[in-house]
Amino acid sequence: MGSKKTQVWDLVGAYPICQICGSEKVVRDAWAEWSMASQEWILKAIFDHFSCENCGDTGVPDWHLDEDFRRLRIQRLNDLLRRGQADHATIVMTAGVQAEGDAFVHRAMEETMQFDDFCEDNDPHGEHDFGAFEIDGQKLFFKIDYFDLELQQHSRDAANPNCTHRVLTVMLASEY
Numbered sequence: 001m002g003s004k005k006t007q008v009w010d011l012v013g014a015y016p017i018c019q020i021c022g023s024e025k026v027v028r029d030a031w032a033e034w035s036m037a038s039q040e041w042i043l044k045a046i047f048d049h050f051s052c053e054n055c056g057d058t059g060v061p062d063w064h065l066d067e068d069f070r071r072l073r074i075q076r077l078n079d080l081l082r083r084g085q086a087d088h089a090t091i092v093m094t095a096g097v098q099a100e101g102d103a104f105v106h107r108a109m110e111e112t113m114q115f116d117d118f119c120e121d122n123d124p125h126g127e128h129d130f131g132a133f134e135i136d137g138q139k140l141f142f143k144i145d146y147f148d149l150e151l152q153q154h155s156r157d158a159a160n161p162n163c164t165h166r167v168l169t170v171m172l173a174s175e176y
Helices: 067-082 102-114
Strands: 014-017 026-035 040-052 062-065 089-093 130-135 138-147 165-172
Antiparallel strands (some): 138 165
């Protein structure tokens, strides 16, 4: 099973900029066809020619990756998962959490859903993908991992919910 190498332009939050002037006003030649059925132009092909509407350069653009945009998007998607509102997601409770009984499992999920004590110590990348809390004197962790949709390997783009299956694991700290 081979995996396609991810290019910057494949990532959510990437956009082209002119190599000469740094403008974001980069355009690309394309071919569109009028659709009588939908009464709109339908994109048929995109060609290799680029140009900058600001300075007129026709070279291949550089690509900028907006890391803040990506971080905030991953954070939002992880927060949605913790609250049970995510597509392509699995929530896992470890054997140790399950052994504590249904009421404990319910409280562990409630604490995970309501957790908002993110800081530099437990969230150094700002993705809201890890947290720690206590129930009845027992320390618990939750963590979120990012896989491809087939759960075969890491996701190529955790900011893209269309190619990422998130796995939320709630565990006793002693199981970590």
